[in-house]
Amino acid sequence: xxxxxxxxxxxxxxxxxxxxxxxxxxxxxxxxxxxxxxxxxxxxxxxxxxxxxxxxxxxxxxxxxxxxxxxxxxxxxxxxxxxxxxxxxxxxxxxxxxxxxxxxxxxxxxxxxxxxxxxxxxxxxxxxxxxxxxxxxxxxxxxxxxxxxxxxxxxxxxxxxxxxxxxxxxxxxxxxxxxxxxxxxxxxxxxxxxxxxxxxxxx
Ligand SMILES: [Zn+2]
Ligand SMILES: [Zn+2]
Numbered sequence: 163x164x165x166x167x168x169x170x171x172x173x174x175x176x177x178x179x180x181x182x183x184x185x186x187x188x189x190x191x192x193x194x195x196x197x198x199x200x201x202x203x204x205x206x207x208x209x210x211x212x213x214x215x216x217x218x219x220x221x222x223x224x225x226x227x228x229x230x231x232x233x234x235x236x237x238x239x240x241x242x243x244x245x246x247x248x249x250x251x252x253x254x255x256x257x258x259x260x261x262x263x264x265x266x267x268x269x270x271x272x273x274x275x276x277x278x279x280x281x282x283x284x285x286x287x288x289x290x291x292x293x294x295x296x297x298x299x300x301x302x303x304x305x306x307x308x309x310x311x312x313x314x315x316x317x318x319x320x321x322x323x324x325x326x327x328x329x330x331x332x333x334x335x336x337x338x339x340x341x342x343x344x345x346x347x348x349x350x351x352x353x354x355x356x357x358x359x360x361x362x363x364x365x
Contacts, residue, residue, distance in 0.1 A: 171195035182281025195226035218311025245296025292332030293320030
C-alpha cells in the first residue's frame with residue numbers, strides 16, 4: 163500500500179493518495195482546494211493511475227476540487243447518500259462557501275459495511291454519522307489503517323455544532339471505530355495521524 167497525505171487549502175484539509183503497489187491503481191480520499199495538482203503530479207511520479215475519488219463527507223473543504231478529479235481524470239466519485247446533496251449543490255448544507263465551487267454528481271452511493279477493491283486493497287466502508295449525516299470512514303484491515311475524515315482526529319473528534327451536526331449519533335459512531343484493533347493507524351481529515359489505542363475514550 164502507498165498512502166501519502168496532502169494537507170491543502172485554507173484550513174489544511176488532508177487529501178490522501180491511496181495506491182495499490184501491486185497493480186498501480188489508486189484512489190484519492192477527499193479533494194481539498196489546491197490538492198489536485200500536487201496529488202496528480204505525485205501519482206504520475208509513482209506510476210499510479212487514479213481511478214476513484216472517495217469522499218469521507220461533503221463539507222466544502224473536502225470537496226473543493228472534486229470536479230477536477232471527475233472532469234480532468236474521469237474519476238468515479240463515491241460518497242454516502244446522506245452527504246450527496248452538498249456535493250451536487252455546494253452550499254446546500256448551509257455552511258458558508260469558500261469562493262466558487264462546482265457541484266459534482268456522484269457515480270455511486272457507499273453504504274455501511276460494504277467492501278470494494280482499489281487494486282488488490284480491500285476497503286471497507288464504516289458509516290459514522292455525527293459530524294455530518296453521511297460521514298464515512300475507509301478501513302483497510304490488511305494494512306491496519308483507517309481514514310477517519312472529520313469523525314476522529316489526533317486528540318479529538320469532529321465538530322458537532324455545525325448545521326450538519328448530529329451530536330446524538332456521534333457517540334455510537336466513535337464506539338464503532340473503537341472496536342477496530344487498537345494498533346490501527348488513524349489518518350484523519352485534518353492534522354497528524356494517530357492510533358485507535360491513543361484515541362479510545364475521546365469525546
Ligand atoms: Zn467536516
Ligand atoms: Zn474538514
